[in-house]
Each structure stands twice: as C-alpha cells, then as structure tokens.
Amino acid sequence: MTERITRALVRDVQLEDLGTLALITLENGAGPTKPITFGPEGMAELRTALERLSARAEAGEIVAVGVTGKQFHFAAGADLHEAAQLTTPEAARQIAEMGHETYAILADLPVPTFAYIGGVALGGGLELALACDYRTVSSAVRAVGLPEVFLGLIPGWGGTYHLPRLIGMENALQVIITNPLRNNTQLKAAQVGELGIADAVLDSADFLAESLRFTASVLRGDITPERREATPVDEAKTMLGAARQQVDARLHGAAPAAYRALDLLEVSATSERAESFEAENVALAELICSPQFAAGVYAFDLTSRRAKNPAGAPEADLARPVRSIGVAGAGLMASQLALLFARRMQVPVIMRDLDAERTERGVGYVSAELDTLVAKGRIGEAEANRIRSLVSGTTDLADLAGADLVIEAVFEELGVKQQVFAELEQVIRPDAVLATNTSALSITDMAAPLAHPERVVGLHFFNPVAQMPLVEVIRTERTDDATYATAFAVAKACRKSAIAVADAPGFVVNRLLVRLLGEVLGSLEEGTDVTVADRALWPMGLPMGPFQLxxxxxxxxxxxxLDTLRDQLGDRYPASPGLQQMIADGAPFVIFEGRPSAASPVDPQIAQYFGSRPEVGGQDEAGLLSRVQQALADEVRMMLDEQVVAEKEDIDLGMILGAGWPFHLGGITPYLQREGALA
Structure with missing residues (x-):
C-alpha cells in the first residue's frame, strides 16, 4: 500500500490590525471523510512548510501560525499500513525521528502557534496539536485521543512528553493508558476542553472563523488561557506506580505497549524534551517491529473495513422497509432491544408480554435508562421524551399485527420460542420478518413448525446491548434473501457491526467462549487448583478471567x-457438576470487595464445588493454557470446515467485537497461529 500524500497548504490570513497569520491546511485530496495520515513524504511536506514559516517568522513577516485540517478530520497521525511494512528497527526509528524533528520545528517557532481541531485528531494528529502553544476544538468533534497502546504502540511523536505537562500526569494517564485499554475510548469535544487539552470549545457552524477570532484575542492579551501546574515528580511517580498495578491487574504482562508507555511517562516526569523524545524513538523502533503491532493493524483493518462491508451479506436493496417493530417479551434483554430500536431507528416499538406487570416493568426500564442518558449529558430532555413516546407495552398479541419486524427475546428454551413464533404467525402480516435473539439454539428447529419459515432469521445482539457493537446475523437454509437483507439493514440502522453466520450451535462467539469456559471447568473437575485455573489464561491478556466472565x-x-452445546456438539463441552451446584446454591465466583486491584478476585472457596473427576489429574498453568489453546484451535477448524462463516476473518471480527478479544492479539486465529496451536 502506498502513501496517500498529505499536503501542507499555506495561505496568509489577516488578523485585523494585528498582522498576518500563516494558516497551514492539511489536505490529502481524498474527500472529506478520508482520514489525514502521515507517511515519509507527507511528513516531509509538513517539515518543508514549517521551515519556510520559521524563516518568515524570523523576518517578522508573520505574527502567528495556525494548523487545521479538513471538515471532518484534523489528522489521524501515522499511516498505519506504511508503518506495518517497516521490517527493521532502524527504519522504524527513522519514522519516529522524522516526526519528532518536524514537530519540534513547530514547537520552536518564534511566534505563537495555534491548532484548530475541527475533526478527528488521533495519535500523531493530536501530537501535532500538542506541539502548538494553543488549541481550539469544534463542539462537533467526537474522536480525540492517543490510541497507540490499543494498537500495540506508544505515542511516538511527543505525546508522552507534552501531554502530562499540559494537563497533569493523572489526566495524561487516562488519555494514554486507561482510554486505549477501555476498548479505545476516545474523547468528545467537551471532554477535550474539560481536561485542558483545548483552550476553547467553539461552535462547529463557524469553527474556523471563531478560531481566528480566538487567536486575535490571545495575541491582543484579551484572553490568557489557563494552564495547570505541572504534577510534582513525587506525585507523578506515585500515580505511575498505581497505574502500573492497574495495568498488571488487566494485562498480566501480556501486552508490552502499555508498560512501555508507563516507562515513557516516567521519563517525561524527570527529563527534558530531548531525552524524552529519544526514549520515544527507542520504544517506537522496537514496537513497530513487534508481533503485537502487526496484530493490532490486522484487527484495525477488520473493525474499520470488513465490519462495514459484511462478507456474505445480500444486496442491501433487497431489504424490506422497517417502520415499526414488535418485541415478544419485556424482560431485561427485550427492554434493551426496545430502547436500541427506538433510539437508533426512530420507529415505534411495542413490547408484548403475558401480564401488565411485566410490560410496565419493561417500559419503565426504557424510561429509567433514558433518564440516565439525560443525566450524563448523552442526550437532551427533548430527545428522551421523543424516544419515550415511541416505546409502549401490551399484553395483547394482536397489537403486534402491524409490525414490519417482530423479534422474540423470551426464555432460552426451544419449546417456548416455538410456541411464541406459532402464536405470532397467526397475527402478523404475511411480509413481516420474524427474528430471534437466541444465543445458541437452532433457528431451523425454531422455524420448522411454521407455515412460512423463510421469513425467520437470527439477530443475535450481545449483552449489554447498548455497549456491545456486534450482531450475529443467522440464516437458515429456508431464510429468503429479503428477510436476510432486512436483518442486515436493521443491524446497520442500529449502528452495529454484523457478521453473516450459518445456523450452527452457539454460532461463533458463544461457541468459542463456552468451549473456553468448558475447558477451564473441566480442568477444575479433574483436580486443577482454582488459583492455577485463574492464572493460567493471564498470558492471553483477555479483558477478564474465566471466572469473572x-x-x-x-x-x-x-x-x-454449556448443556445446550453439549447436547448438540458432544462431550467436548464437558458436564460440570460443580457449576450446577454453584447455580443451585447461588454461590459467586468472584468477590471484589476488600481485595487489592492487582489481586485475583476469585473466591478460593469455590474449590469445594469441584473435583468430581480427580482420577484424571489436574494441570499446571502452562498445561491448562495449552489445553485451552488447542481446544479453541480445534473449534475454529471445525467452524471453518462446517462453513459457519465464510472466512476466518469473520471469526476474528466476531471475537473482537462480541467478546472483547484484545486488539494486541489481532484476533483469535492469528493468536492461535502464533502460539502454534493452529496451522
């Protein structure tokens, strides 16, 4: 892949009676929605422009420099694909040095410098803004951050030096460590202002003009942006020590990038710019050539490209319009679905359950969740009221007769779901779609008794519905194209990523997760110590351990x-008498209260429930990890042989989006290949 060169276009802007501002506009000629990135040629373009402006500033021709981007993108930093093609630390170091040298010219200009963040500012793009003296941000911006740790890298163009000096060490840790490890959480404009990254949050309608007015006010001395005091070294080291404990509790050493970022922040707390930049050069040179970065780029491509164009999806124009939705059930999952449909699709949603108390509880849940969203500032009161007006409850099945799509979210029992579908078929329109949110049951069996099984499809949303980005769209042999296309259209309208899945037990995500859990539980039944079982999977760097899951x-x-998959797939999904007894007793697996953040939350008392097959013999940590890896590889091979999905990339995408499989592992199949479990 070759670099799409980013140009640094310079024009002079007169700041009333103050003089001339040189405005650098970053542009890659790829339209407003294509991110601006820097490869070697683009960085060279920017450096040349800055060197010319430095000479003009020295000559007194300009009084300030501003940097801005396109309508929706300020800059997204380094070109990941260019970086991924670097095969030696020497070549990677050259990229790091080029960025530092270029941004240092900007930081050292003899006139005030301003960044006008009118769109996405990520990674090296945000670092470019941090090299300026002042920053404004458009109120419409929703993606600002330093996501490098999420991808297996570190902020390598000055971020670990500039950010803690600007906003303090505690806030810098949030942006550089915590947010990337929290599924790459990014900052919205208001948060950028609150943290002190931006000096002003300005209206998006006239952002550039407002930014120029802000610049003039700063140059006149009418506005003096506040700056936080630097975090004292001793306090910074204490914060870094606590952050290291939290990273250990989450990653257990499985991903080096977060630890290197902590090291760099410690350097920045005690060193000047040159030493801090050199430390970034060394770290970036190592990490760009690491397996974790290659895995991160692979995962990034899956979630940014394949997720937008699901393999195996039918033509979108085959989808039927969905102007109203019925939800069979009013429990927690049904209520979450009702809120999602009303909020994202803006269509009327009717929840139907057997009695008024249940339906009222479901509608009440929706209303309470909307109150929470208003309190958090996520939506306004007017929007909350509009969504409330779209959701209603009923006990009368006939009230679902006009729905274009009805999705069942009732008890996970085949007979119950068959009964619900049979009742629905008597009242809904002939062209209405019947969907199920089942997580493991056979949709073919569910639809078999119906007169029109061709209009049945699986729409498996994950819990919690609002947060989980994946939907498994399941097609039976009888599902027709219009029904299938409608299911994908609904997923897209809900702003979810969909993967096409055949009607196979457990589909993709649950089949693999339950296989993993089954191996751990089976090992406990055979005598493996609980602490060993908890620690065994730490090298995988999963977001939570098996008992927390x-x-x-x-x-x-x-x-x-587990029982359902054992019935359908056999004894490789083992029986666990210990689990059944814990369910009967209501015993918890984990206890968080009173435990250090880095300590295992697993309650050691659960050991009393297990050990039903001690004659087999337990395992050590390495043995159990290998057992789980081999089991997952075995299941992946069978899913591909059975054509549960079109390609292994869909398994990887499903696990990343549906199970929180870490980006630094790059998907489950690359991980298993690197570990030698999968060919």
Whole structure:
C-alpha cells in the first residue's frame, strides 16, 4: 500500500490590525471523510512548510501560525499500513525521528502557534496539536485521543512528553493508558476542553472563523488561557506506580505497549524534551517491529473495513422497509432491544408480554435508562421524551399485527420460542420478518413448525446491548434473501457491526467462549487448583478471567448454554457438576470487595464445588493454557470446515467485537497461529 500524500497548504490570513497569520491546511485530496495520515513524504511536506514559516517568522513577516485540517478530520497521525511494512528497527526509528524533528520545528517557532481541531485528531494528529502553544476544538468533534497502546504502540511523536505537562500526569494517564485499554475510548469535544487539552470549545457552524477570532484575542492579551501546574515528580511517580498495578491487574504482562508507555511517562516526569523524545524513538523502533503491532493493524483493518462491508451479506436493496417493530417479551434483554430500536431507528416499538406487570416493568426500564442518558449529558430532555413516546407495552398479541419486524427475546428454551413464533404467525402480516435473539439454539428447529419459515432469521445482539457493537446475523437454509437483507439493514440502522453466520450451535462467539469456559471447568473437575485455573489464561491478556466472565454472564446462563452445546456438539463441552451446584446454591465466583486491584478476585472457596473427576489429574498453568489453546484451535477448524462463516476473518471480527478479544492479539486465529496451536 502506498502513501496517500498529505499536503501542507499555506495561505496568509489577516488578523485585523494585528498582522498576518500563516494558516497551514492539511489536505490529502481524498474527500472529506478520508482520514489525514502521515507517511515519509507527507511528513516531509509538513517539515518543508514549517521551515519556510520559521524563516518568515524570523523576518517578522508573520505574527502567528495556525494548523487545521479538513471538515471532518484534523489528522489521524501515522499511516498505519506504511508503518506495518517497516521490517527493521532502524527504519522504524527513522519514522519516529522524522516526526519528532518536524514537530519540534513547530514547537520552536518564534511566534505563537495555534491548532484548530475541527475533526478527528488521533495519535500523531493530536501530537501535532500538542506541539502548538494553543488549541481550539469544534463542539462537533467526537474522536480525540492517543490510541497507540490499543494498537500495540506508544505515542511516538511527543505525546508522552507534552501531554502530562499540559494537563497533569493523572489526566495524561487516562488519555494514554486507561482510554486505549477501555476498548479505545476516545474523547468528545467537551471532554477535550474539560481536561485542558483545548483552550476553547467553539461552535462547529463557524469553527474556523471563531478560531481566528480566538487567536486575535490571545495575541491582543484579551484572553490568557489557563494552564495547570505541572504534577510534582513525587506525585507523578506515585500515580505511575498505581497505574502500573492497574495495568498488571488487566494485562498480566501480556501486552508490552502499555508498560512501555508507563516507562515513557516516567521519563517525561524527570527529563527534558530531548531525552524524552529519544526514549520515544527507542520504544517506537522496537514496537513497530513487534508481533503485537502487526496484530493490532490486522484487527484495525477488520473493525474499520470488513465490519462495514459484511462478507456474505445480500444486496442491501433487497431489504424490506422497517417502520415499526414488535418485541415478544419485556424482560431485561427485550427492554434493551426496545430502547436500541427506538433510539437508533426512530420507529415505534411495542413490547408484548403475558401480564401488565411485566410490560410496565419493561417500559419503565426504557424510561429509567433514558433518564440516565439525560443525566450524563448523552442526550437532551427533548430527545428522551421523543424516544419515550415511541416505546409502549401490551399484553395483547394482536397489537403486534402491524409490525414490519417482530423479534422474540423470551426464555432460552426451544419449546417456548416455538410456541411464541406459532402464536405470532397467526397475527402478523404475511411480509413481516420474524427474528430471534437466541444465543445458541437452532433457528431451523425454531422455524420448522411454521407455515412460512423463510421469513425467520437470527439477530443475535450481545449483552449489554447498548455497549456491545456486534450482531450475529443467522440464516437458515429456508431464510429468503429479503428477510436476510432486512436483518442486515436493521443491524446497520442500529449502528452495529454484523457478521453473516450459518445456523450452527452457539454460532461463533458463544461457541468459542463456552468451549473456553468448558475447558477451564473441566480442568477444575479433574483436580486443577482454582488459583492455577485463574492464572493460567493471564498470558492471553483477555479483558477478564474465566471466572469473572462466568459471573458476568451469569452462572445459570453459562450452564444452560454449556448443556445446550453439549447436547448438540458432544462431550467436548464437558458436564460440570460443580457449576450446577454453584447455580443451585447461588454461590459467586468472584468477590471484589476488600481485595487489592492487582489481586485475583476469585473466591478460593469455590474449590469445594469441584473435583468430581480427580482420577484424571489436574494441570499446571502452562498445561491448562495449552489445553485451552488447542481446544479453541480445534473449534475454529471445525467452524471453518462446517462453513459457519465464510472466512476466518469473520471469526476474528466476531471475537473482537462480541467478546472483547484484545486488539494486541489481532484476533483469535492469528493468536492461535502464533502460539502454534493452529496451522
């Protein structure tokens, strides 16, 4: 892949009676929605422009320099694909040095410098803004941050030096470490202002003009932006020590980038710019050539490209319009779906359950969630009221008769779902779509008794619905193209990423997660120590351990899915008497209260429930890790042989978006290949 060169276009702007501002506009000629990135040629363009402006500033021709980008993009930093093609630390170091040298020219200009952040500013793009003296941000901007750790890198063009000096070490840790590890959380404009990254949050309608007025006010002395005091060295080291403990508790050493970023922040707390930049050069040269970065780029491509164009999806124009939705059920999952449909699709949604108390509880849940969104500033009161008006409840099945799509979200029992579908078929229109949110059951069996099984499709949303970005769209052999296309259209309208999945037990994500949990539970039944079982998977760097996952999804739910998959796929999904007894007793797997952040939250008392097959013999950490890796590889091979998905990339995408599989692992199949478990 060759670099799309970013140009640094310079024009002079008169600042009333103050003199001339040289405005650098970054442009890559690729339209307003294509991110601006820097490869070697683009960085050279910027450097040349800055060197010319430095000479003009020395000569007194200009009084300030401003940097801005396109309508929706300020700059997204280094070209990841260019960086991924670098094969030696020497070549990687050259990229790091080029960025530092160029940004240093900007930082050292003898006139005030301003960054006007009118769109996305990520990675090296934000670092470009940090090299300026002042920053404004458009109120419409929703993506500002330093996501490098998420991708297996570190901020390598001055971010670890400039940011803590601007906003303090605690806030810098949030932006550089915490947010990337929290599924690459990015900052919105208001947060950019609150943290002190930007000096002013300005209206998006006339952003550049407002930014120029702000610049003039600063130059006149009418505005003096506040600056935080630098964090004292001792306090910074204490904060870094606490952050290192938190990273350990999450990653257990599995991903080097976060640790290198902490090291760099410690250097910045005690060193000047040259030493800090050199430390970034060394770290970036190592990490660009690491397997973690290659994995991160692969995962980035999956989530930014394949997720937008699902493999196997039918032509979008085959989809039927969905102007109203019925939800069979009013429990927690049904209520979450109702809120999602009303908020994202802006269509009327009717929840139907057996009695008024249940339906009122479901509608009440929607209203309470909207109150929470208003309180957090996520939506306004007017929008909340509009969404409320779209959601209603009923006990009368006939009230779903006019819905274009009805999705069931009732108890995960095949007979119950068959009964619900049979009742629905008697009242809904002939062209209405029937969808199921089942997480593991056979949709073919669910639809078999119906007169029109061709209009049945799976739409498996993940819990919690508002946060999880994945939908598995499941097609049976009888599902027609219009129904299938409608399901993909609904997922897209809900702003979810979809993968096309065949009607196979557990589909993709649950099949793999439950296989993983089954191996751990099976190992406990064979005598493996609980602490060993908890620690064994730490090298994988998963967002949570197996016992935390069991508690999150609910032991009863996990046990039900495990039993279902064992019935359908065989004894490789083992029985666990210990799990069943814990479900009966209501015993928790983990206890968080009173434990250090880096300590395992697993309750050691759960050991009393397991050990039903001690004659087999337990395993050590390495043995259990290998066992889980081999089991996952085995399941991946079978899913590909069974054509559950079109290609392995869909398994990887499903695990990243549906199970929080870490970016630094690059997807489950590359990870298993690197570990030698999968050919």
């Amino acid at each position: 069991l508690q999150l999804v609910g032991p009863a739910v996990a046990g039900h899915v």
